[in-house]
Amino acid sequence: MNKRTVIIVGIVATLLGLVLGANFYFMYYLNIEESQLASVRALENMIRHKMRHLKPAYLNRNPRFFMFRNKLLKNYKFATYENASVLWDIANWWPHENEIYPLYDSSMGQLLETLRREPITRVNNLAKGTQLKLLMRLSHKQKVIFKPQWYPRDEVIEGAVYSGKDRHAAEVYAFYLGAVLDLRWTPIVVGRVVNLKREIYANGDEELQNTIKIETDEDGNEKYCLYGKCHYCNEEETVCGDRRHNIEGVMIYIVPGTLAKRRSPWQRTYKDERRAVWEDDMSYCKSLKNKMETMRLLDLIDVAIFDYLLQNGDRHHYETREERVVLIDNGKSFGNPNKDHLDILAPLYQCCLLRKSTWDRLQVFSGGVLTEIIDRLSKSDALYPLITDKHKRGVERRLLVIYAVVEYCMDKEGDKMLKTL
Numbered sequence: 001m002n003k004r005t006v007i008i009v010g011i012v013a014t015l016l017g018l019v020l021g022a023n024f025y026f027m028y029y030l031n032i033e034e035s036q037l038a039s040v041r042a043l044e045n046m047i048r049h050k051m052r053h054l055k056p057a058y059l060n061r062n063p064r065f066f067m068f069r070n071k072l073l074k075n076y077k078f079a080t081y082e083n084a085s086v087l088w089d090i091a092n093w094w095p096h097e098n099e100i101y102p103l104y105d106s107s108m109g110q111l112l113e114t115l116r117r118e119p120i121t122r123v124n125n126l127a128k129g130t131q132l133k134l135l136m137r138l139s140h141k142q143k144v145i146f147k148p149q150w151y152p153r154d155e156v157i158e159g160a161v162y163s164g165k166d167r168h169a170a171e172v173y174a175f176y177l178g179a180v181l182d183l184r185w186t187p188i189v190v191g192r193v194v195n196l197k198r199e200i201y202a203n204g205d206e207e208l209q210n211t212i213k214i215e216t217d218e219d220g221n222e223k224y225c226l227y228g229k230c231h232y233c234n235e236e237e238t239v240c241g242d243r244r245h246n247i248e249g250v251m252i253y254i255v256p257g258t259l260a261k262r263r264s265p266w267q268r269t270y271k272d273e274r275r276a277v278w279e280d281d282m283s284y285c286k287s288l289k290n291k292m293e294t295m296r297l298l299d300l301i302d303v304a305i306f307d308y309l310l311q312n313g314d315r316h317h318y319e320t321r322e323e324r325v326v327l328i329d330n331g332k333s334f335g336n337p338n339k340d341h342l343d344i345l346a347p348l349y350q351c352c353l354l355r356k357s358t359w360d361r362l363q364v365f366s367g368g369v370l371t372e373i374i375d376r377l378s379k380s381d382a383l384y385p386l387i388t389d390k391h392k393r394g395v396e397r398r399l400l401v402i403y404a405v406v407e408y409c410m411d412k413e414g415d416k417m418l419k420t421l
């Protein structure tokens, strides 16, 4: 080869190298995207496969359940009381770290009745958060948060997982679900039918009264409609009383102590056209494991399981009490019974970590008894039945998905995924 040929071959080789290099570079990026998509899909397929091969123990009743059932039924049974003030005191002393109430306490049934019966003495708008809520004062100045009904139980909310307004009964359901799964991190909640004219308007301050529209028809019948004061509140979207001015809602016990609000690492973008990093990156948890205390991570994984069962896909922030996570704001649950948003479980399948106590507890309520026990516990609530049968089937279906995801993680990590922190 003469010198010229060598130079030409050299140039051609370099050019070829550049083109190929650029191509490889391009391919490399294409592959990252493809492999990310592939890994989300592979995971879904894996979970589907696990679902088809679930052990009978996950599908049948666990004999251990009966021991828990009787204790739970006894503890949450509404009970008569004499002195509301004593019960408020007891309840306000209960919270410790993120545990809002004790495992078993003979005052619980009485407290539930107190929340249901005590007279409302004062009402204000509560402009915290984006949804309509009121601050109510009951006897002995005890304050509670009131969230009103917007939808009938069988309304199907279409669209994104966080669409729509609050589902009031979901707050009660969340309370019982927390009690059953021993995630006693939710506020205590009861349903209550309240009179918009005599209990709310009549006890409201001027600001609240100004957010209630009163209309009289030609027969002289009054109609009271509340729109309140909050980020999304407006005169066009109101909660109206029935012929007797009654509305349905929930009384949410206010958790004493200081709450700190934090951004969820699994926050959604709330934009259709933009996806969050965690939605595509199945190794998202790796970096979190280094950044976050294991205790916090385990709390958030418990939250994911809780939220997945309820289909609450709106936990953009979470709140902590004494550095532990509390389950405040569960109103966006039970939007669409026909749809399961698997990505609510991302903390579980991305981290493959789980508190052993949570895992033990989840297995106690297999075979259809989870929704059955919540149904029985909530029988004397004013909003019973809290959810439709379709939603109940959804909860049971999702419990099986959780079992399948844990099985998938067990294959990957073994028993070491279970932590006792």
Ligand SMILES: Nc1ncnc2c1ncn2[C@@H]1O[C@H](COP(=O)(O)OP(=O)(O)OP(=O)(O)O)[C@@H](O)[C@H]1O
Binding pocket: 128, 129, 130, 131, 132, 145, 187, 252, 253, 254, 255, 256, 259, 261, 319, 328, 329, 330, 331
């Ligand atoms: N039971 C409670 N005990 C103590 N504080 C509470 C309780 N419920 C709500 N809060 C406080 O009020 C704030 C707003 O409540 P919540 O999150 O339920 O409202 P929201 O309108 O649904 O808010 P968002 O639109 O951000 O989801 C909470 O961040 C919390 O600080």
Ligand SMILES: [Mn+2]
Binding pocket: 129, 131, 314, 329, 331, 332
């Ligand atoms: Mn909310």
